[in-house]
Structures are given as structure tokens and as C-alpha cells.
Amino acid sequence: MIEFRHVTKRYAKDATTTALFDLNLSVAKGELVFLAGPSGAGKSTLLKMIAAVERPSSGSVEVNGQDIGRLNATGLAYLRRNLGLILQQQRLLADRPVLANVLLPLIVTGTPRDEAEKRARAALDKVGLLDKAQADPLSLSGGEQQRVSIARAIVNRPQIILADEPTANLDRVSAGKVIDALKAFHAVGVTCLISTHDDNIYQPGARVIHLAQGRLVGDTQVPQAAPQTQVAS
Numbered sequence: 690m691i692e693f694r695h696v697t698k699r700y701a702k703d704a705t706t707t708a709l710f711d712l713n714l715s716v717a718k719g720e721l722v723f724l725a726g727p728s729g730a731g732k733s734t735l736l737k738m739i740a741a742v743e744r745p746s747s748g749s750v751e752v753n754g755q756d757i758g759r760l761n762a763t764g765l766a767y768l769r770r771n772l773g774l775i776l777q778q779q780r781l782l783a784d785r786p787v788l789a790n791v792l793l794p795l796i797v798t799g800t801p802r803d804e805a806e807k808r809a810r811a812a813l814d815k816v817g818l819l820d821k822a823q824a825d826p827l828s829l830s831g832g833e834q835q836r837v838s839i840a841r842a843i844v845n846r847p848q849i850i851l852a853d854e855p856t857a858n859l860d861r862v863s864a865g866k867v868i869d870a871l872k873a874f875h876a877v878g879v880t881c882l883i884s885t886h887d888d889n890i891y892q893p894g895a896r897v898i899h900l901a902q903g904r905l906v907g908d909t910q911v912p913q914a915a916p917q918t919q920v921a922s
């Protein structure tokens with residue numbers, strides 16, 4: 690479903706750093722993938738390329754069999770509607786209540802108000818924040834704000850969720866809730882790619898792609914959780 694073919698990315702013509710170098714990667718529908726690697730390894734760049742927010746300097750990125758570098762404006766809009774993007778620099782609108790923030794992508798795509806409100810409330814419910822629908826975003830904790838961002842990202846029922854360090858700066862409990870919310874989407878077949886510096890959030894059975902200096906240096910699987918041993922009575 691997602692295919693990187695020999696993707697190299699340099700941000701500027703004279704850049705000395707190569708954000709991604711000759712990257713080849715296939716991610717199948719429904720996979721849960723963590724992107725690991727030190728700061729500057731290329732994790733955010735990789736995620737942004739799937740959404741065509743950044744373009745390859747060479748090579749190609751395919752989503753659902755389509756080279757996204759060749760999409761016209763309509764094709765791009767369609768691609769992005771099927772993506773739930775949770776980027777680091779995205780912020781909630783502070784001057785609107787939580788519900789209005791989650792409604793935004795639906796309003797943009799012309800969903801009728803009643804239907805939009807129903808879906809926005811359902812999305813907030815899925816991340817456990819329906820009771821905060823009318824709250825001011827700034828009155829929420831960092832973890833709650835991040836879960837509102839997830840609700841906003843999934844309200845259009847995307848096939849793919851791309852989350853860039855969704856647990857950065859969160860304590861263990863808040864990070865756990867954010868990951869649980871993402872896991873719930875993976876459980877219903879949504880493909881999830883999550884970049885992180887925190888290997889505590891890896892899930893049993895998930896795939897971990899390791900990047901270093903723009904190169905893919907490892908592709909591993911988190912061991913499945915050991916079955917609980919029965920204690921004989």
C-alpha cells in the first residue's frame with residue numbers, strides 16, 4: 690500500500706545533509722510500523738513524503754499503487770483525505786473549543802453539519818475525550834491535546850495514520866493513552882506509521898524501521914508478548 694522506491698531527499702540544492710538516501714520500503718495495508726532513529730535521522734521527512742508534504746529529490750513514493758508525485762490537485766486532495774496526519778508542528782486552534790477543532794476537516798470537505806457533528810463526537814469518544822467537547826484546548830493536558838489531534842486526524846476515517854512523535858513530552862500515563870488510541874485504529878485495519886524516540890511505546894508484534902542519517906539500517910519485529918503461564922491450583 691505504501692512503497693518507497695530509491696527515495697533520496699535533499700531539502701535544498703546546496704544542502705550538505707541528505708535527509709533520506711536511496712530508501713526502499715514497503716508497508717502493507719493494516720501494518721503497525723514504528724519509525725526509530727536519532728534526531729535528524731529522517732523520520733519526519735519519511736512521514737511527510739507519504740502525505741506529499743515533501744517531495745523526493747529522486748525516486749518515487751507510491752500510495753495505493755499510485756505514484757503520488759504525479760497526482761494533480763484533485764488526486765492530492767483525495768490522497769490527503771485518506772490520510773490522518775499528526776505532525777509535530779500542528780497545533781490546535783486555541784480560540785475554538787475542542788469539538789470545533791475536530792469538526793474542521795469535515796467542514797473543509799463539505800460534510801453536512803449534523804453528520805459532521807455526529808462524526809466529530811464519535812471521534813472524540815474513541816480517544817476518550819467526549820466529555821471535553823466544549824473545553825478550551827489550552828485547558829487540557831499535553832496528552833489530552835495530543836488525543837484531540839488524533840481525533841481530528843481520524844475524523845475523516847482515513848486508511849492510513851501518520852503520527853510524528855505523538856508521545857513527545859508526555860508522561861508515561863498520557864503516552865500510554867495516546868498509544869492506546871492509535872492502537873484502536875490499527876485494530877480495525879488502519880495502517881499506522883508512528884515515529885518515536887521512545888521504545889517503551891513499541892507494541893508486541895509491531896514492525897520497527899530503524900533510520901540513521903537518512904538510511905534504513907534495520908527492519909525488525911517487536912516480539913509477541915509471552916503467553917501468560919497458568920499457575921496450577
Ligand SMILES: Nc1ncnc2c1ncn2[C@@H]1O[C@H](COP(=O)(O)OP(=O)(O)OP(=O)(O)O)[C@@H](O)[C@H]1O
Nearest residue numbers: 700706707708726727728729730731732733734735
Ligand atoms: N524543512 C527543512 N529544511 C531543511 N532541512 C531540513 C528540513 N526538515 C528537515 N531537515 C533536515 O533533514 C534531516 C532529517 O530531518 P527529520 O526532521 O526528517 O529527522 P527526524 O528523524 O524526524 O528528527 P527528529 O527526531 O529530531 O524529529 C535533518 O538533517 C534536518 O536538519
